[in-house]
Amino acid sequence: MKIVVCVKQVPDTTEVKINPETNTLIREGVASILNPFDMYAVEEAIRIKEKVGGTVIVLSMGPPQVAEQLKETIAMGADEAILVSDRAFAGSDTLATSYALSKAIEKIADVNLVICGKQAIDGDTAQVGPEIAEKIGIPHLTYVKKIEAISETEITLERMNEDGYERVQMPLPGLITVVKEINEPRLPSLKGMMRSKKAEIPIWSAADIDADPAKCGLNGSPTWVKRIFIPEIKCQGEIFSGEPEEQVKFLVNALVGRKIVV
Amino acid sequence: MDYFLTEEQQMIKDLARRIADEKVAPKAAHYDETGEFPWDIMKILADADLFGVYLPEEYGGMGGGVLEQCIVVEELSRACSGVAVSYAASGLGCSPILVLGSEEQKKKYITQVASGKKLAAFGATEANAGSDLAAMETTAVLDGNEYVLNGTKQWITNGGEADIYTVMAVTDKKKGPRGISCFIVEKGTPGFTFGKKENKMGIRASATRELVFDNCRIPKENLLGGKEGIGFIATMRTFDRTRPGIGAQAVGIAQGALDAAVKYSRERVQFGQSISSFQGLQFMLADMATQLEAARALVYATARMIDGGAKNFSKESAMCKLFASDTAMKVTVDAVQVLGGYGYMKEYPVEKMMRDAKITQIYEGTNQIQRHVIALELIKESASKKD
Ligand SMILES: Cc1cc2nc3c(=O)[nH]c(=O)nc-3n(C[C@H](O)[C@H](O)[C@H](O)COP(=O)(O)OP(=O)(O)OC[C@H]3O[C@@H](n4cnc5c(N)ncnc54)[C@H](O)[C@@H]3O)c2cc1C
Numbered sequence: 001m002k003i004v005v006c007v008k009q010v011p012d013t014t015e016v017k018i019n020p021e022t023n024t025l026i027r028e029g030v031a032s033i034l035n036p037f038d039m040y041a042v043e044e045a046i047r048i049k050e051k052v053g054g055t056v057i058v059l060s061m062g063p064p065q066v067a068e069q070l071k072e073t074i075a076m077g078a079d080e081a082i083l084v085s086d087r088a089f090a091g092s093d094t095l096a097t098s099y100a101l102s103k104a105i106e107k108i109a110d111v112n113l114v115i116c117g118k119q120a121i122d123g124d125t126a127q128v129g130p131e132i133a134e135k136i137g138i139p140h141l142t143y144v145k146k147i148e149a150i151s152e153t154e155i156t157l158e159r160m161n162e163d164g165y166e167r168v169q170m171p172l173p174g175l176i177t178v179v180k181e182i183n184e185p186r187l188p189s190l191k192g193m194m195r196s197k198k199a200e201i202p203i204w205s206a207a208d209i210d211a212d213p214a215k216c217g218l219n220g221s222p223t224w225v226k227r228i229f230i231p232e233i234k235c236q237g238e239i240f241s242g243e244p245e246e247q248v249k250f251l252v253n254a255l256v257g258r259k260i261v262v
Numbered sequence: 263m264d265y266f267l268t269e270e271q272q273m274i275k276d277l278a279r280r281i282a283d284e285k286v287a288p289k290a291a292h293y294d295e296t297g298e299f300p301w302d303i304m305k306i307l308a309d310a311d312l313f314g315v316y317l318p319e320e321y322g323g324m325g326g327g328v329l330e331q332c333i334v335v336e337e338l339s340r341a342c343s344g345v346a347v348s349y350a351a352s353g354l355g356c357s358p359i360l361v362l363g364s365e366e367q368k369k370k371y372i373t374q375v376a377s378g379k380k381l382a383a384f385g386a387t388e389a390n391a392g393s394d395l396a397a398m399e400t401t402a403v404l405d406g407n408e409y410v411l412n413g414t415k416q417w418i419t420n421g422g423e424a425d426i427y428t429v430m431a432v433t434d435k436k437k438g439p440r441g442i443s444c445f446i447v448e449k450g451t452p453g454f455t456f457g458k459k460e461n462k463m464g465i466r467a468s469a470t471r472e473l474v475f476d477n478c479r480i481p482k483e484n485l486l487g488g489k490e491g492i493g494f495i496a497t498m499r500t501f502d503r504t505r506p507g508i509g510a511q512a513v514g515i516a517q518g519a520l521d522a523a524v525k526y527s528r529e530r531v532q533f534g535q536s537i538s539s540f541q542g543l544q545f546m547l548a549d550m551a552t553q554l555e556a557a558r559a560l561v562y563a564t565a566r567m568i569d570g571g572a573k574n575f576s577k578e579s580a581m582c583k584l585f586a587s588d589t590a591m592k593v594t595v596d597a598v599q600v601l602g603g604y605g606y607m608k609e610y611p612v613e614k615m616m617r618d619a620k621i622t623q624i625y626e627g628t629n630q631i632q633r634h635v636i637a638l639e640l641i642k643e644s645a646s647k648k649d
Pocket of ligand 1: 351384385386387391392393394416417418419420462470621624625626627628629630631634
């Protein structure tokens, strides 16, 4: 079983502030982390490997300094990590990103399963995973919360939707994106940390993955960001405090007052 | 203070701290209240490879020594010393095997402890043999190819939870301390059961229980080192190696209490200003921090002395356990004082730390016994000098 996990380096949003004048993220001095949703993907891949054997390859696209952070996944138990990095990729939107990652996955070759986090906490698009699958031409399922059974050719899983969950079977090779309900990512082990210290993270350029320059970076990105802004707060919520009886009284009055309940 | 840890030691410290902060601290109050054994955390420590940090590589460990163990114990103790001692007592239990076990015994048992798959425990104390261990009454009699054990050990840390027990028993009463032998007993051996679990003041996450031997037959190969009469010396040599661990436990508790006290003092406002602005309180905090750092320095220096290959370190080992545990008691009492009435409440962690600190002055030899060891060494040293 050969599993590729796609991860992204993101700013630690618990520390990110927004510049009120420009409405853009203040990234300076903010620590970078691996996208928390992707850690569930790494954990799930390691669990599959522990159960049925195989290798776990972590893949990322980003600036060169991401290589060091990818070592965290090796400390957890991933076998190797690869970084796709090239100036040509600068300014990639989700389409160009998924193009580069899909080319890298094709270069890795013979991959049975690709796992992504459900979305990145900075862009929140949830597009890259499904786009990779479309580009490679394999089936995909999103919002997976449990893997029931897996072999090299088939996966049975549960995926979340608004009213519950679906049980689905999908042939492999394929791609899934996972939600946080699927597992609890492990901490690194000491032996893993030592292995990761010594690990070499290969950096693949656009040429290495045979990428078409027209589809890379800004050239390959049809998305144009016009403006980023914080939606205006048009109304404030009301907080009912006090003893439960009082709160209920407030609530009833509020509902009746607004003619929601008559 | 910078102790110039190696890269590997720093890694161990970072990992232990992360586990302490993320996994132990949130559950410390739960285990304190229920007295449940923290198996989930033991598993996390095992998966993180922390059980092997102080054990030799040839037996599945990471090749570190006493300092590595102290680092883990200290970090865990910052969050919960009941968890820390459950981890440390496994080291105590396998230490006799490490110092005087045969090659086969080391291969068989230390590897299991190093992986964290099994916990170990150490059984010397009895109802009538505390500080005076030579007064123990548990007996072992050779019968064919087996030893038959009879007697009851009391207050054994990890009792009932551990799989591997090093147990002291009298094989020849006439010989006094030289008639005590050490046996390796596995959980599940017929005739070996567990008595009552104690309800304790502190370190309540840890299990403290009786070991009951009723015609318990164990194979002759489980006599430590294949030799009768080395139980007492194995115990003394074990304590020399493990007392810095108790020191580290004390340092960790004190650090946890100091951190909580400093943080609280900056937040609490009285007389219109944060209480940290009062010199009376600042001086308390300064003393706490200074004593704590001195204790840590003594623990680390002793650990390094042992790991460096020193022959005799009974005195230093006793000193660091004594000083660190007395410091932890003082610092935790003062931490409660800094928090005032809030410090007395279970919503804040310092009252637990104060209860937890007390045991470090008692087990692995009370602090009176430590002073006794130190004084004996002083007198020996002086007597051996020709003037
Ligand atoms: C929570 C807990 C966990 C423990 N875990 C273990 C374990 O895993 N394995 C194990 O074998 N034991 C364990 N013990 C036992 C522990 O090591 C003993 O309690 C300790 O050695 C003291 O013995 P004692 O309690 O019988 O006190 P005693 O020896 O009865 O001492 C009572 C008082 O007399 C003082 N005293 C005694 N002799 C002298 C002297 N010569 N000079 C001056 N003062 C003296 C002592 O300092 C103390 O203040 C544990 C105990 C506790 C409470």
